[in-house]
Amino acid sequence: MGLFSKEELLGLDIGSNSIKAVELDWRKKSPRLKLFGMIHLPPEAIVDGAFMDSASIVDSIRSLIEGLKVKTKSVAVSISGHSVYIKTINVPSMSKEQLEESIKWEAEQQIPFDIDDVNIDFQILDTQTTPDQMPVLLVAAKKDMINDYTAVIEEAGLTPTIVDVDSFAIENAYNLSSDSPPDEVVALVNIGASVMNINILQGGTSAFTRDISIGGRQITEEIQKRLKMTYEEAEALKVKERDAGAQGAEVDKIIQGTAEQLATEVRRSLEFFAASSSFGEIRKIYLSGGCAKIRMLPSLIEERIGTPVEVFNPFTKIEYNMDEYSPEYIKEVGPLAAVAVGLALRREDVK
Secondary structure (H helix, E strand, C coil): CCCEEECCCEEECCCCCCCCCCCEEECCCCEEEEEEEEECCCCCCEEEEEEEEHHHHHHHHHHHHHHHHHCECCCCCCCECCCCEEEEEEECCCCCCHHHHHHHHHHHHHHCCHHHEEEEEEEEECCCCCCEEEEEEEEEHHHHHHHHHHHHHCCCCCEEEEEEEEEHHHHHHHHHHCCCCCCCEEEEEEEECCEEEEEEEEEEEEEEEEECCCCCHHHHHHHHHHHHCCCCHHHHHCCCCCCCCCCHHHHHHHHHHHHHHHHHHHHHHHHHHHHHCCCCCHHHHHHCCCCHHCHHHHHHHHHHCCCCCCCCCCCCHHHHHCCCCHHHHHHHHHHHHHHHHHHHHEEEECC
């Protein structure tokens, strides 16, 4: 969304299952990983995007930044879900200054929220199709949700500098790492614990976004219920290699069912995009988020949709100290770090 800062930034991804932090070192020509860490949240701290236990979230942020010895105070954070509305609209051609004056009126015609309850942002896109019209990416986010995020950050002793959107943070990370042809159409699919973000890019720019309230927590809760174990035990069982016994077969069956739902939602979104746009065929799906670590999911999505799927690693063009982070660890945490990396990249000098 064109939001950048000249300051060093801590990218802080507050998800419903865990908090991830990334800081990059910009003293050389290309970014270098200064620190990465993550900490799990209690299962009910965030439910359906709502902060149910702000004290636990604040404590977790403090524990994470103290453990990482973070000195940077400025934070970039992102939001997603049903409190965020994103749409590409066409408006009469005008200057950015003129659009700034009229965007509230344009937003009132589009968004399903009371205009006084949201913060609005926009970006003029480069894909102009007619001389008298221009496409604009419109984003509206509920103030209550933004206030929840900024409040816990401030209480943890940090300064919220940028509030972004998950889909655009991942887009930022992808554009750093991508060597794709400039006109290629790809889908970035981020599947977290409770929300799936879909962002379809054409030439590195967002052409379609959608957030869906489905994610890995459904799998964990179903394993917990059927096998009568704690949430933490179910979460560990979900992602680890399982034996060939009855328990392993039951877990695979549970995962298969929810993975089918996830793949169906991805397919529906891609089909809707294809039917409503003039862009070319989607060449590849890049999968990130905690669910990308579920062994069968990438191949299942590829099989159901017929489009190649690659697990996204946002660190491919970010240097790191191998004495601190092994290549195996970087590959393992890469899909989980996509949002946080994209947030840490929000600097004016990398535009």
